Amino acid sequence: MSNSIQKVINFSASTIEGSVSALPAERCIHGEPEQTLWNQFQDASEQMLSGLWDCTEGKWNADYSTKSEFCHILSGKVVLTDEAGNASTFTTGDSFVIPSGFVGTWEVLEAVRKLYVIVTPK
Numbered sequence: 001m002s003n004s005i006q007k008v009i010n011f012s013a014s015t016i017e018g019s020v021s022a023l024p025a026e027r028c029i030h031g032e033p034e035q036t037l038w039n040q041f042q043d044a045s046e047q048m049l050s051g052l053w054d055c056t057e058g059k060w061n062a063d064y065s066t067k068s069e070f071c072h073i074l075s076g077k078v079v080l081t082d083e084a085g086n087a088s089t090f091t092t093g094d095s096f097v098i099p100s101g102f103v104g105t106w107e108v109l110e111a112v113r114k115l116y117v118i119v120t121p122k
Contacts, residue, residue, distance in 0.1 A: 009041045011052065011115070016040060018052075023060050031058025033108060050117040059107040067120040068100045076112030081105045 018036040033056050040051040052074075062080070072095045081087040082104040089109075090096055100121075 009050075011038075011040050014038065014040055016051075018054070023055075023058065027060040029059040029061065029105060031056075031108075033058030033060065045122065046120075047122060048117065048119050050115075052113065053116055054111070054113045055108050056111050057108050059105055062098075062102070062104055062106045064098050064100055064102040066100065067118050069098045069119075070117040071096055071098070072115040074113040074115060076108065076114075077110040078112050079105075079107040079109060081107070 016038050018038045020034060020036045023033045023035060035056075036054040038052040039049060042049045071090070073090050073092055075092050077089065077091045079087050079089050080098065080102075082102065088096075
């Protein structure tokens with residue numbers, strides 16, 4: 001049995017209100033980044049989550065030991081740096097995957113908006 005087109009999630013037509021929160025202080029390296037989440041979809045197994053994310057400038061510790069994330073930057077500029085100090089910069093139009101096992105930092109250099117898909121295997 002297949003799902004109907006009514007089950008397809010159209011982010012552009014969404015009326016979901018964003019959830020605003022500060023990143024936990026213990027994770028922050030500098031700044032006071034504030035994030036807004038529009039979680040658009042979570043599957044029944046709770047292994048996949050997708051939506052939109054906005055964040056203001058700042059830098060914090062990132063641990064992807066149990067999840068992977070696909071990101072597409074809609075606006076802004078971020079830098080991901082691994083534990084060894086290797087860094088990659090991503091800006092408007094860039095798409096990338098952070099594989100499970102990545103540990104390092106996220107830094108938002110210019111307020112960012114991204115589409116995300118997070119997969120957390122059980």
